[in-house]
Amino acid sequence: MKKRINIPLLLIVLGLSWFCLGFLIFPNINTVIQTFFHEGSFSLEPVAKLLKSQRAMDSLKNSFILAVTLTVSVNLIGVFLVLIMEYFEIKGAKFLKLGYYTTLIYSGVVLVSGYKFIYDKNGFVTKLIQSIVPSYTASWFHGFLAVAFVMTFACTSNHVLFLSNAIKKLDFSTIEAAKTMGASKLRILFQIVFPTLKPTLFALTILTFLTGLAATSAPMILGGREFETITPMILTFSRSHSSRNLATILALILGIATIILLSFMMKSERKGNFMSISKVKVDFQKQKIDHPIVNIFVHVFAYAIFILYAVPVILIILFSFTDAASISSGTLALDRMTIKNYALAFSSLKALQPYLVSLVYGLVASFLVVALCLLCSRLIHRYPNSKLIVFLEYILMIPWLLPTTLIAIGLSISFNQPTPFTFNSILTGTVWLLLLGYIIIKIPFTLRMTKSVFFNINTEITEAAQNLGANSFYTFRRVILPIVLPATAGVFALNFIAILQDYDLTVFLYHPLYEPLGVMIRNATANQTVADTKALSLVYSVIIMVMSTIIMYLVYSDSSFVKKLFRTWRDRKNELSNDL
Template sequence: MRQNKSFRGLLPQIVVSWFLVTFVLLPNFGLLQHVFWSGTQITWAPFHKIFTSAIAMHALGNSLILGLSLAVTANLIGIFMALVVSYFDIKGARWLQAGYLTTIIYSGIVVATGYLFVYGRTGFVTRWLQQVWPHLSPDWFTGFPAVLFLMTFAATANHMMFLTTRIQQLDFQTIEAARSLGANQWQILTQIVLPALVPTLTTLTIMLFNTGLGAMSAPLILGGDHFSTITPTILTFTGNTGTYNLAAALSLLLGLMQVVLLLLGRWLDHRKRYAFKTKVPAPMRKQKIHQPFVNGLVHVVAYLIWLILLLPVGATIIFSLTSATAVATEKLGQFTWQNYVTILTTPATLNPIITSLVYATLSALAAILIGLIVARAVTRRQSAGLVNQTLAGVMYLPWLLPAPLIAIGLITTFGSAQLLVGNQILTGGLSLLLIGYTITRLPFSLRFLESLFYSVDANTEEAAQSMGAPALYRFGTVVLPQMKAGVLAILAMNILAHLSDYDLSVFLFSPLVQPLGVAIRANTDPANAVSGDGTVNGLVANLIYSVILMVIGAILLLVLRRQSHQMTSNTF
């Protein structure tokens, strides 16, 4: 009886260990073997080909330039946005915050298509500019400037999530003390407020660099013929059997750069920590800008950023309610709901929505379930052994790996029969995309679930244990209810992450079902944009897909925002 009970207790760890070994460790080791092993000896030929390939080196250089530029521009805009809504006393701050938060629900390939719709060849902004400058090329919004412009504003979501919360946690007594000693507003901002944000800003800067380094959607849609980055190049190489090794090697190189950057970020974070605390912290109060010119300038810039962010969102919503002719000419016509009815009742256009919802929800649940098992084990002193610590370490690996590296590892490994999955070939099937989605959400889920477990009142569980309650019963009735709100927030964020995913989906989706991100990308093709699939053309379909995703994202964001303050404070 004891042996059966012990086995049941170990069964979750056994299943999790099988999943992590099979789908996290094995594909990466398999990819290393595929790239570095030829016959019976080690080979460096794929890397030699990369460093002698003009296409690969050009893409690598573009990615590095984009990453460095984005770390500067998005940080400047993001810090300004966070200060406007959380630190300075700005008129209409609530409206500004609502506009700035659209970066969370309007992102990925959706935001790229939105900016293309507004600033592209037939966009109303382009037509207006051509009236002012008749010689302006209709393709002016392409290449590096267009990609950087889009990503600068789109990549500020984390600033609105994390940096605003960190500003609200500042101790107002410290600011008051500095003011009483004669410090002006600029000195307080640069010598007290910003230094206190350094740990958070270090993390955000590394994330921005990584975002630019692995950018996919924006360069693919707006890059044009002269600006291609690493990830689109990897996608091109995977389409040819003769260059598949180059794609794998380039993915490894991208992964190595991201690992180095993350390690650098951790070193910078631990090198110097800033703490401005008093014994009784006072809540933060918004600061008025006393200089009239500076106050006016801040207001103008704040609302200009707000307008830039809302222009694609507003155009998407408004034109989704018009006819296909109005969308093609970008001239408002009669408003109608018919396009929505057609999209939601035509299988060819409805299936991508259902596919993405199902895959995103199932993968979110799977990541949370695995995270709960491992986080529960590593946060309990009696079970936080070497095995469980190792499982947690493996779960954090996908945080260091770019999407193409994960995808190519899965494709390469499971393109042949593997004993660990019952000698089945998974590549080309329905399960590999679900596995890929789950893998990429493991680090995020584990990180925040650990924080939630540490915040649980241990006394209540000990009381239930002393009364003879079984472990599973204690967890379901005592521990989990205390974590319910946080778990729901993690679930919402996990679903939101993959609803319009393209970077991973384009490598792993099955021809039998097409996820929404792939469908949106296909609709940006000029041929599909005109004719589309079914009775609604591609341009109209993308607008409606974008609105539907924003509605779903807004609902999920309401769940997420309730717990973001708690989880962010635990993280930073």
């Protein structure tokens, strides 16, 4: 009997193939062709031109210097924070977490702008220092040290999330066994705890290095001409037709470095095995610091770092309620507190426009990427042995291997003329290109999260639905979707917040008439910006932080609505499993 062709499945696979070929493969290949085969023949002239550009070579050197610096500084601060929160007994540890977790509610250009606002020559902290030391230089917060300082504290969010979870999973019985054998707490920390955490630390080191290599906001806002890095230089070169090839070459170098480092990370992770050897796992208990002097030092340092994290957030909130004169002079006074800035932010459509633009982009892009990845995850889960589906999955992970700048340049170059993939339409210079860019960069994370949820579904449930005569679409809509919905909602929320304050991709692709929040906040950091614009940027920053806090609570808090909803659907799933 001739096998019946599944027309819907065929159309879905063809649609995914068109998307992968047109928007994940073609732009990157076309970027290489346009760079090295610009006039029909192969030429290394762009490379030679890059090598002759002292400014470009300095930006490459600075990026690698920053990346190496951050791998040391971020790991030191990040590991210390996690030890304070999860490993040692510290007075007020729960209170300290409030400061250490601030990088989870604001990041990127919002965070860097906040640091610049308080540490700049007219900033509150600088004014405070000068009141104590009148001879102190006002314009001290710029260049390499300022960039490294801000990024060191900004990039510990991965340690707070992932290394904290790794420490919570430590086997306490191994530590107890070492104690009974006379090992000191310092020796246990370095010979038992850190080796167990080695895979996580290694992954975080690679990610930190890549973050420093592709840094955009901090070098652009704080580095200035004295410390330019690759990504700001790419943006500068891409704005001129004569130097666009230099921007592409720099982006390709960044892409090659990213691919090499991520490949090395995955290869090392496959070889590594650092699991606990204990057969009976015992929950971890926090360790006391017995030495009184060390204990005092650790507490003092922990609270000092807390102040560094908390002060920018507190001052951004306070200054968002002050008048324009206070914002310009960096002074706080109770008699100048006002809600006029918030009234101004919501007084007209023009004032609301950056927020509304980012809001629409965030909602639409997050919905579309989640819908796409749910569909792909369903195919991967249902056809795990299909070579075509496996190949499509690998293609969908391409954005994970490439820096945002290379993706942005590829989209700009490839779709500035009609192509079959865009049905002979031009996307460059339209509002659609940025939406497409957001979807592309969020695919790897969303796919990995949704796919893991699908593979936790009991297959007996779907088989039972099919045996009762339900078709694939009905099974997905009424059985599978309710189970994966809570986790999917969390992924949607995280994508939305990331897009809302994105700058790295946005600055390359946004439409000039529809300025998103990230670009608006970046422009507000310029010295020539009027005070009202700075006030609006502070208001927008506070709104972003409030929204991020609510969403992080919904996603990560055990008492949140999302977790309760998840438990409800999990109970429903268990009831269905028991009935079967």
